[in-house]
Amino acid sequence: MKNTLLLKRLRIILASLSLIITSICFVVESSVLHFIIFLQLIPAIVKLFASFSLATLSAVFMVLLFTFIFGRFYCSIVCPLGILQDVINFFSPAKKSLQIYNFKMTRYIIATISFSLLISGFAYAFLLIDPYSIFGRINATIFNHLIVFTHNLIVPSNYINYHVVDVKSTLLGTLPLIILIILVVSKKRLLCNAICPAGTLLGLCSKNGFFKLTIDKTTCIACGNCQKSCPCGAIDIKNNKSLNNETCIRCMNCKAICPVNAINYSYNKKECAPIKTDLSKRDFITLVACALISFGAGLTLKTKSKPNSKKQNVILPPGAGSYQRFESKCTQCLLCVTNCQGNVLSFGDTSSGVHLDFSKGFCEYNCNNCSKVCPTGAIEKMTLEQKKLCRIGIADLTISRCVTVTDNTECGACAEQCPTGALQMKLAATTGVRVPYFINHELCIGCGACHNACPVKPKTAIFVNPITLQLKAENPVNLDKNKQNDIESNQSLETSNKWSF
Numbered sequence: 001m002k003n004t005l006l007l008k009r010l011r012i013i014l015a016s017l018s019l020i021i022t023s024i025c026f027v028v029e030s031s032v033l034h035f036i037i038f039l040q041l042i043p044a045i046v047k048l049f050a051s052f053s054l055a056t057l058s059a060v061f062m063v064l065l066f067t068f069i070f071g072r073f074y075c076s077i078v079c080p081l082g083i084l085q086d087v088i089n090f091f092s093p094a095k096k097s098l099q100i101y102n103f104k105m106t107r108y109i110i111a112t113i114s115f116s117l118l119i120s121g122f123a124y125a126f127l128l129i130d131p132y133s134i135f136g137r138i139n140a141t142i143f144n145h146l147i148v149f150t151h152n153l154i155v156p157s158n159y160i161n162y163h164v165v166d167v168k169s170t171l172l173g174t175l176p177l178i179i180l181i182i183l184v185v186s187k188k189r190l191l192c193n194a195i196c197p198a199g200t201l202l203g204l205c206s207k208n209g210f211f212k213l214t215i216d217k218t219t220c221i222a223c224g225n226c227q228k229s230c231p232c233g234a235i236d237i238k239n240n241k242s243l244n245n246e247t248c249i250r251c252m253n254c255k256a257i258c259p260v261n262a263i264n265y266s267y268n269k270k271e272c273a274p275i276k277t278d279l280s281k282r283d284f285i286t287l288v289a290c291a292l293i294s295f296g297a298g299l300t301l302k303t304k305s306k307p308n309s310k311k312q313n314v315i316l317p318p319g320a321g322s323y324q325r326f327e328s329k330c331t332q333c334l335l336c337v338t339n340c341q342g343n344v345l346s347f348g349d350t351s352s353g354v355h356l357d358f359s360k361g362f363c364e365y366n367c368n369n370c371s372k373v374c375p376t377g378a379i380e381k382m383t384l385e386q387k388k389l390c391r392i393g394i395a396d397l398t399i400s401r402c403v404t405v406t407d408n409t410e411c412g413a414c415a416e417q418c419p420t421g422a423l424q425m426k427l428a429a430t431t432g433v434r435v436p437y438f439i440n441h442e443l444c445i446g447c448g449a450c451h452n453a454c455p456v457k458p459k460t461a462i463f464v465n466p467i468t469l470q471l472k473a474e475n476p477v478n479l480d481k482n483k484q485n486d487i488e489s490n491q492s493l494e495t496s497n498k499w500s501f
Helices: 002-024 041-050 054-070 073-077 080-090 104-120 124-129 131-154 167-187 190-194 197-207 225-229 253-257 281-303 323-329 369-373 384-388 413-417 449-453 481-486
Strands: 212-215 263-266 390-397 423-427 434-438 462-472
Touching: 002 073, 002 080, 002 131, 002 253, 041 054, 041 104, 041 131, 041 197, 041 323, 054 073, 054 197, 073 080, 073 197, 080 131, 080 167, 080 190, 104 124, 104 190, 104 197, 104 281, 124 131, 124 197, 131 167, 167 190, 190 197, 225 253, 253 263, 384 390, 390 434, 413 423, 413 449, 449 462
Parallel strands: none
Antiparallel strands: 212 263, 390 462, 423 434
16 A cells, blocks of 8 residues: 555656646756657657657657556656646545546547548647647646746746737637636546547557556455546446556556555456457448548648638748648647747737737847747757748838938937848938848848837838748858849849758
8 A cells, every 4th residue: 555655646746747847848948858848749749740750759659658568657647738637636626426438439539530630731630639739828828927927036036038928819828728627627537538639549558558457356345436536437346347448547546545455557467468449340430431531631621722821921930931831730839939039929819820920029040949849840940050041031121111211310220130131221312311221132031120129110111021931041151242232122032042841
């Protein structure tokens, strides 16, 4: 009994550390802490299809292998949304009741549709039901401010700026939390075993795994304590004293509460023999049909995607490539948003998802945090030098709105903030005041520093236009300075080298 309590307490300690580290990752970018992000199963699987790498494949394989051997410890120790459900359940005022549920076909169908869409090139389903992404939206819009406030209170010398969150994005983070609380209070971890595709995949690995939890029917006194304590409805005492290892998340609550130590966690060749699948032919045909329809729908959406649709008139983070690519890979976990040094990444408009809002900030020239932290590969990983040459938009100047023309006043804020030197000031012959002009549009990367610095409001004199495909800008170091003034400001962008997205 003591060993069981120690095992449960160890699980709680590890889960607490995991939740804390994951939450901190939404405040500061740290390569030391971000290892836990790359262990998140669904983002790692999405990343395999976005940009294959042996490191990502190894992470997915390691999680699945560990689950096959030991069971679904991932759901109770690594998954932040699962741990958050345990926290909500701990403080739940509802009385614990005997709950038995096993929505087998429901979770199989949801997982089949989700993974089929992903194979066809779209991560739309995971945007809605990926547990890590749901937690990310809750954390970024609600918990993030509490963490930053606590940090600034304890360590005022290392002040962290608050991320700007508007009302719309706060509501989009609050709604999932309200739904989660309702589900947990009424049905505990119903989300994990009826909806979550990660839980379904891990359950299939755990179902026929090596180590299992079993009930010793001769020792069990059928008190029902284990069934009351099970958050997943995996235990049925009345029905032959059974324990479903497919839905069991290895929280060890049952083993710790059993008064006669009738629940065992071990490898037993006889009791833990592989369980034969009990899917009927009708169920199998249903799953195959769901897979084919979902895959076909994904391919249809891909071919009929319109590159000039209105929702693409947004500036995407450097490394996104194009709107089609970014939309098909991003699950909107908001890790990039909270780690943006320039506070320019925004979220709240469901039609555009994550995008740059230059009214809040600009893309810092010496920052590539979004590229480093993106867990799904929606933002291609780039070095800082590569990021500095990635054109995400193209700035344009309406000189008639500039204060140097309207007020005949010296300004130059846009030229001072331009990190690439694409924008300069020259003396106007008619007024004798220096006015801004582009010496070379090929140097512009669309970072929005000029847009953000412009004092003209509400419509700035200089602004950044979106581009359909992110390009490689000219390197200021390699540009022949003797030819700079010969390049027209409206030079075609099609001659630039493309990033290989």
